[in-house]
Amino acid sequence: MDSVAFVVDSTADFPMGWKPPLDLYKLPLRLIVDGKEYRDGIDIDSDRLCELMSQGHSVSTSLPSMEDIVRLFEEIKDKYEQIFVLTVSQKLSGTFNAVRMVIENFGLKNFFLLDSKAVSGKIFYILWRLMKDAMEGKRISQQSVAEYEKHCEMFFLLGSLDYLKKGGRIGKLSLLLGKILHVKPVLKIDREGEVTKAAVGMSQHDAIAKLIALVKSSVEKFSNYLLYGGYGSVHVKEMLEQILSNFPKCDGIARVGATVLAHTGPEVIGVLVGKSF
Template structure:
């Protein structure tokens, strides 16, 4: 019987206890403050990252694992007999991580060649995490590679993601908006509502003045997405903003039928691009 192992990267923002319980292998991206380099979610955890972000004179930058690092993980997993790997990663339009993983998979030789299936999540943060957890649960239940890949595709097609960014500063520094737009947005208390398109590209859905109006707008957007479908899984994520996350959770559960709610902290790599104060809703219906 084939043993299927699931690999992802640290941008999936899956809590460590869930990764450990499901046997998910996580390959960390790197985050840099000046000359200091850390491994995302390994040598720099979320709580320490946001404290460092406030105190540091350096704007954080991020980088992908090397092909050799991926290759080492794959070789170790494939050393177990009758093993195949499904490796699910940050959207290729956002990062080179998925392409690096695919390159590493192509470097496998002998009986290990062809046993790694690299998947572009076309998503970020728990948009990846939801796919990875479903894949790991499917592997535990004895599903085949094809069955798991079909399940991933189904979830991806029935998933809604909305980010409410507290400040445009980090998007501006990351090249997502111009400096003038960021300054004007801050002065006018503009709260950008972001989502991801089908490829995983960040897109601006709306810009609303004030946090309360922004939450109300997210509810309208979700209502348009969901119709009369209930929410099977709701993951509320935040970048060092527990209070804002709770406000978003309460608004959604009061408006919609929600079967399951969990909280997620946006990790260092995602937090470096979205910025502190960001809150997000990851909504699955299947």
């Protein structure tokens, strides 16, 4: 029996080519397109979802199915001494509670549930730190997650606030400002795992400048740092590359997954800065 494995859900986005140092499993959230259900990363990918969204199809998301959770946990429960399940922020999804229900109902004593209080690239960063701890024999807890969450920042820009509004992830006032005043907020995930404004640009150009300034400030704060970019539709990849060119290095680029895209829209770009380790 191996000692440790990790499980994340499909809102976690990894840089292309990254190889986890320990066994890692992914639990798919579900996307509903015009009433038809798909499993993220299995039945649908980012390219296909971007295509469907651009055609105006109705898109929403749902938790991982109980069947998928039970199937995965049954498959791995006897293979490891400890299995850490790191989910998307409870403030953004009910995935944490669905997983907790399965762990409690099946009495899975070697499963340990953690709220990342994050999404996308921030989950990747926290996961990587936890895996390093596991390899060094350190104790892993929710406090570990809270500590590493402080060691990274993720900023992102959207083509439109409409998708966040439809998913109930942003208030009506922010949507109104975005539509009437044409402001472009730079968003982030705060320490509680909620979407908040980090800055406001008066135009796309201004918003990009403010995002770059925020990233530079984080780079200075962390001194030795890791920097990653992420994008949704291939049409915004060039914009991301232009933003990243303002920094001496980039450690990797991720493609934003379908579940996250359903809430941000296809034209999302993001930058993650983390303390090097």
